Amino acid sequence: xxxxxxxxxxSDAISVVSKAIGSKTTSQILEGIKLVCEDNKLVLTATDLxxxxxxxxxxxxxxxxxTVVPGRLFGEYIRKLTNEQITCELNEKNQLNISYADxxxxxxxxxxxxxxxxKEVERNDYFEILKSDFKTLINCVNYAVALDESxxxxxxxxxxxxxxxxxxxxxAVDGCRLSLANKKLNMATNDFKIIVxxxxxxxxxxxxxxxxxxxxxxxxxxxxxxLGDTVIINRLIDGQFINYKQIIPHDFAxxxxxxxxxxxxxxxxxxxxxxxxxxxxxxxDIKEKTLxxxxxxxxxxxxxxxxxxxxxxxxxxxFNSKYFTDCLRTIxxxxxKLNMNSAIQPCVITPCEGDDYTFLILPVKAR
Amino acid sequence: xxxxxxxxxxSDAISVVSKAIGSKTTSQILEGIKLVCEDNKLVLTATDLxxxxxxxxxxxxxxxxxTVVPGRLFGEYIRKLTNEQITCELNEKNQLNISYADxxxxxxxxxxxxxxxxKEVERNDYFEILKSDFKTLINCVNYAVALDESxxxxxxxxxxxxxxxxxxxxxAVDGCRLSLANKKLNMATNDFKIIVxxxxxxxxxxxxxxxxxxxxxxxxxxxxxxLGDTVIINRLIDGQFINYKQIIPHDFAxxxxxxxxxxxxxxxxxxxxxxxxxxxxxxxDIKEKTLxxxxxxxxxxxxxxxxxxxxxxxxxxxFNSKYFTDCLRTIxxxxxKLNMNSAIQPCVITPCEGDDYTFLILPVKAR
Numbered sequence: 148x149x150x151x152x153x154x155x156x157x158s159d160a161i162s163v164v165s166k167a168i169g170s171k172t173t174s175q176i177l178e179g180i181k182l183v184c185e186d187n188k189l190v191l192t193a194t195d196l197x198x199x200x201x202x203x204x205x206x207x208x209x210x211x212x213x214t215v216v217p218g219r220l221f222g223e224y225i226r227k228l229t230n231e232q233i234t235c236e237l238n239e240k241n242q243l244n245i246s247y248a249d250x251x252x253x254x255x256x257x258x259x260x261x262x263x264x265x266k267e268v269e270r271n272d273y274f275e276i277l278k279s280d281f282k283t284l285i286n287c288v289n290y291a292v293a294l295d296e297s298x299x300x301x302x303x304x305x306x307x308x309x310x311x312x313x314x315x316x317x318x319a320v321d322g323c324r325l326s327l328a329n330k331k332l333n334m335a336t337n338d339f340k341i342i343v344x345x346x347x348x349x350x351x352x353x354x355x356x357x358x359x360x361x362x363x364x365x366x367x368x369x370x371x372x373x374l375g376d377t378v379i380i381n382r383l384i385d386g387q388f389i390n391y392k393q394i395i396p397h398d399f400a401x402x403x404x405x406x407x408x409x410x411x412x413x414x415x416x417x418x419x420x421x422x423x424x425x426x427x428x429x430x431x432d433i434k435e436k437t438l439x440x441x442x443x444x445x446x447x448x449x450x451x452x453x454x455x456x457x458x459x460x461x462x463x464x465x466f467n468s469k470y471f472t473d474c475l476r477t478i479x480x481x482x483x484k485l486n487m488n489s490a491i492q493p494c495v496i497t498p499c500e501g502d503d504y505t506f507l508i509l510p511v512k513a514r
Numbered sequence: 515x516x517x518x519x520x521x522x523x524x525s526d527a528i529s530v531v532s533k534a535i536g537s538k539t540t541s542q543i544l545e546g547i548k549l550v551c552e553d554n555k556l557v558l559t560a561t562d563l564x565x566x567x568x569x570x571x572x573x574x575x576x577x578x579x580x581t582v583v584p585g586r587l588f589g590e591y592i593r594k595l596t597n598e599q600i601t602c603e604l605n606e607k608n609q610l611n612i613s614y615a616d617x618x619x620x621x622x623x624x625x626x627x628x629x630x631x632x633k634e635v636e637r638n639d640y641f642e643i644l645k646s647d648f649k650t651l652i653n654c655v656n657y658a659v660a661l662d663e664s665x666x667x668x669x670x671x672x673x674x675x676x677x678x679x680x681x682x683x684x685x686a687v688d689g690c691r692l693s694l695a696n697k698k699l700n701m702a703t704n705d706f707k708i709i710v711x712x713x714x715x716x717x718x719x720x721x722x723x724x725x726x727x728x729x730x731x732x733x734x735x736x737x738x739x740x741l742g743d744t745v746i747i748n749r750l751i752d753g754q755f756i757n758y759k760q761i762i763p764h765d766f767a768x769x770x771x772x773x774x775x776x777x778x779x780x781x782x783x784x785x786x787x788x789x790x791x792x793x794x795x796x797x798x799d800i801k802e803k804t805l806x807x808x809x810x811x812x813x814x815x816x817x818x819x820x821x822x823x824x825x826x827x828x829x830x831x832x833f834n835s836k837y838f839t840d841c842l843r844t845i846x847x848x849x850x851k852l853n854m855n856s857a858i859q860p861c862v863i864t865p866c867e868g869d870d871y872t873f874l875i876l877p878v879k880a881r
Contacts, residue, residue: 217813223786227779242814250818252783412594416619419590446584447609451617 148212148237150184152204154228154247160191160202161222163377166350168218169195176261179215180222182235184208192265193218198347199265199380200354212237215257224252268371268380273364274308274335276315278355281363284317285352287328287504290473292345293321303342303384305391310335318391319345324470325391325507326477333360341365342384351379395495395507399486403433404456404499407483410438411475413451417442418468420449428511429468434461442468464490465511474506515579515604517551519571521595521614527558527569528589530744533717535585536562543628546582547589549602551575559632560585565714566632566747567721579604582624591619635738635747640731641675641702643682645722648730651684652719654695654871657840659712660688670709670751672758677702685758686712691837692758692874693844700727708732709751718746762862762874766853770800771823771866774850777805778842780818784809785835787816795878796835801828809835831857832878841873 164180172178172195181192189206192199214237224245225233231247237256238244245252276284285304293301307316313332318325351372355361364371372379417429421442432439433455440451464487475483480498487494496506531547539545539562548559556573559566581604591612592600598614604623605611612619643651652671660668672685680699685692718739722728731738739746784796788809799806800822807818831854842850847865854861863873 220786220790220813224783227783227786250780250783250816252787252814252816254814255812413617416591416594416617419587419594420619423587445622446587447619447621449617449619 148182148184148214149209149235150189150206151209151232151234152189152206154225154231154233156204157189157233158222158225158229160189160204161218161225163202163354164191164193164200165218165222166354167193167195167198167200167379176215176257176263178218179257179262180218181213181215181259181262183213185211192262194263194265196263197344197382198350201265201378201380203376213259214241214243215259215262216243216254217257221254224254265380266369268364268369269366270364270371272336272339272366273362274315274339275333275360275362276330277333277358278361279358280330281361282352282355284315284328284330285348287477288317288319288326289345289349290477291319291321291324291326291506300342300384300386300388302345303388304345304348305388306339306341306343308332308335308337308339310338318388320389320391320394323467323509324474325394325505326474327391327395327505329503337365339365340388341370342386342388343370343381344384347381351381354379394493395505396486396488396493399459399488399495401433401460401462401487402458403438403485403487404482405438405453405485407475407478407481409453410440410483411472413440413453414468414471414475417449417451418472420444420447421468426511427468428465429471430463430465432463433457462487462490464494466494466508467511470508474508478504478506515549515551515581516576516602517556517573518576518599518601519556519573521592521598521600523571524556524600525589525592525596527556527571528585528592530569530721531558531560531567532585532589533721534560534562534565534567534746543582543624543630545585546624546629547585548580548582548626548629550580552578559629561630561632563630564711564749565717568632568745568747570743580626581608581610582626582629583610583621584624588621591621632747633736635731635736636733637731637738639703639706639733640729641682641706642700642727642729643697644700644725645719645728646725647697648728649719649722651682651695651697652715654844655684655686655693656712656716657844658686658688658691658693658873667709667751667753667755669712670755671712671715672755673706673708673710675699675702675704675706677705685755687756687758687761690834690876691841692761692872693841694758694762694872696870704732706732707755708737709753709755710737710748711751714748718748721746761860762872763853763855763860766855766862767827768800768829768854769825770805770852770854771849772805772820772852774842774845774848776820777807777850778839780807780820781835781838781842784816784818785839787811787814788835793878794835795832796838797830797832799830800824829854829857831861833861833875834878837875841875845871845873 183190188203190203192201228247234246236244241256243254243256305318315330315332318327368383370381421427423444430441438453438455442449482499484497493507493509550557555570557570559568595614601613603611608623610621610623674683682697682699685694735750737748788794790811797808805820805822809816849866851864860874860876
């Protein structure tokens with residue numbers, strides 16, 4: 148195996164596939180990047196058995212072949228050669244000689260036989276969506292993905308695709324909050340209801356650029372995203388997602404319209420103090436046309452008044468400020484609605500216009 | 515005590531004085547910032563007993579007074595009010611009410627009596643230097659300040675001022691290397707030989723901007739730097755600095771002239787591999803007009819050839835790559851000289867032109 152390529156292109160390709168190198172892998176081969184060269188191209192692949200990323204770049208191939216390089220080390224080394232033309236040649240001891248200018252490095256490679264086979268995903272069933280919409284769909288809900296392992300399905304984002312309506316819904320839920328986003332699709336071959344690991348989906352949308360569409364193929368227990376030079380395959384999470392529709396109330400006794408930025412800033416300041424007691428507690432007192440936001444700790448307190456539009460009853464209710472901060476950050480609208488029933492029932496937050504997003508936060512019992 | 519001021523100015527002032535708030539302080543009062551307001555100004559002071567920083571800003575003072583606010587918390591809170599005009603008022607419970615727009619916060623303050631008194635430093639003895647030169651003088655040597663506590667003087671930077679020559683020398687030494695820089699002074703009232711904690715001196719030069727001069731006052735065991743609105747007082751380190759002149763050899767059997775950037779890049783790449791074995795070992799083989807730089811680890815190796823100018827004998831010598839990287843980073847010249855005698859004697863590194871800097875690195879016994 149012998150090929151030459153541009154140092155910068157190779158370095159960029161390594162950093163893309165490295166997203167699939169697990170940080171806590173126990174198997175050495177999974178820390179490797181598989182290199183396959185043939186037909187004037189070099190294909191790099193990495194996998195943690197859940198996510199696989201494959202990236203193809205141009206190379207001048209003198210003789211085809213394949214091997215597995217130690218991923219992190221190869222990446223660090225090539226990152227220092229982005230201004231060079233690089234020639235790599237595998238010797239009979241499975242060592243990769245990396246030559247550039249008047250110098251060279253040499254890395255011991257691993258046995259390519261040990262590298263896991265990555266099954267192709269069939270291209271029959273898929274949905275197609277604008278990349279920018281898919282990014283929004285994921286980035287608006289991923290903060291609410293559960294972090295603990297107690298319920299594996301909640302570490303995923305539910306994607307619900309309706310062929311008839313050409314719509315896609317993303318949903319994430321942890322013990323205390325829910326986030327939901329809706330978008331239009333270009334097309335779908337079927338209805339789908341799949342759960343994709345939230346962490347990986349966040350990485351996948353980071354790899355998308357441009358304002359064209361992307362096809363997401365769904366087959367048995369995998370999805371495949373084909374971005375041209377980069378192909379990502381990801382395992383789905385088995386199991387039944389939570390029945391989220393049942394959780395979201397639709398009738399409210401108190402409905403508040405509030406400037407998003409004002410609320411965000413007030414919570415931001417209040418949380419400086421509420422963080423001290425580690426409970427992040429902020430209290431909303433809604434009365435007439437004012438929302439009074441207070442936080443208390445032994446070392447001090449804050450009190451912020453925000454003018455709001457109120458429909459319905461006065462209410463006092465307390466929240467973990469972190470949940471509000473996370474949720475407001477994802478909303479781009481100037482005004483939001485806070486819909487509530489009582490101090491012990493969830494608050495449903497929506498933008499004032501459209502039904503693209505719904506967020507739900509459970510209140511905290513105030514002391 | 516009651517004053518009004520601009521949120522941004524107050525926030526900036528807090529972040530300046532916060533440099534003197536110790537991260538590992540055991541005394542609560544040292545986590546505080548003292549506020550004194552009178553005569554249309556507000557003076558903020560923080561100290562860790564070694565370094566004190568005092569900053570003055572404009573304020574509209576309704577009634578004078580003083581208190582000590584919890585530093586980190588006050589800073590975090592005011593940082594969120596940089597767009598506001600702020601009014602602070604101390605109540606009879608020693609709580610500071612912070613009002614802005616339609617809202618307010620309240621912080622419990624500490625007893626101002628407990629805050630350490632900071633002694634003024636007399637302004638009789640001083641040296642005066644261009645701020646930019648003082649910055650260079652410190653930033654060129656501070657990486658070699660010892661980190662361990664075994665010899666307290668080596669945690670300092672030696673400043674040697676000659677009144678007759680109008681020169682200043684800075685020197686830092688740890689067990690394996692030495693760095694030395696020379697600069698011209700504007701003037702000095704005396705000869706001085708002082709040791710200033712390296713960490714603090716690095717912070718002090720960060721506070722300097724503009725291309726004018728600065729006066730550094732020296733009195734008993736303190737220095738004082740007066741930057742106008744900001745005044746820094748710092749304790750000197752007692753004791754005898756190492757006799758550095760004795761360490762630096764002046765005659766050499768091997769003298770190599772080398773392109774600094776080429777050497778830096780080669781060491782950078784070699785260190786990717788040498789780091790694995792944690793010894794950071796790189797080997798220089800100097801022969802005829804080539805320096806061959808090699809590094810080895812069980813997982814691979816590198817070999818870089820650099821064309822050099824050689825005066826004297828061939829030589830093989832090994833170093834900790836980190837020491838070279840640290841030193842080369844501070845040199846701005848295109849070419850440097852490596853002066854050596856044998857594989858077990860120090861290497862003296864100087865720019866090819868001028869005698870502004872001298873760096874010394876001990877070799878490592880190669881295996």
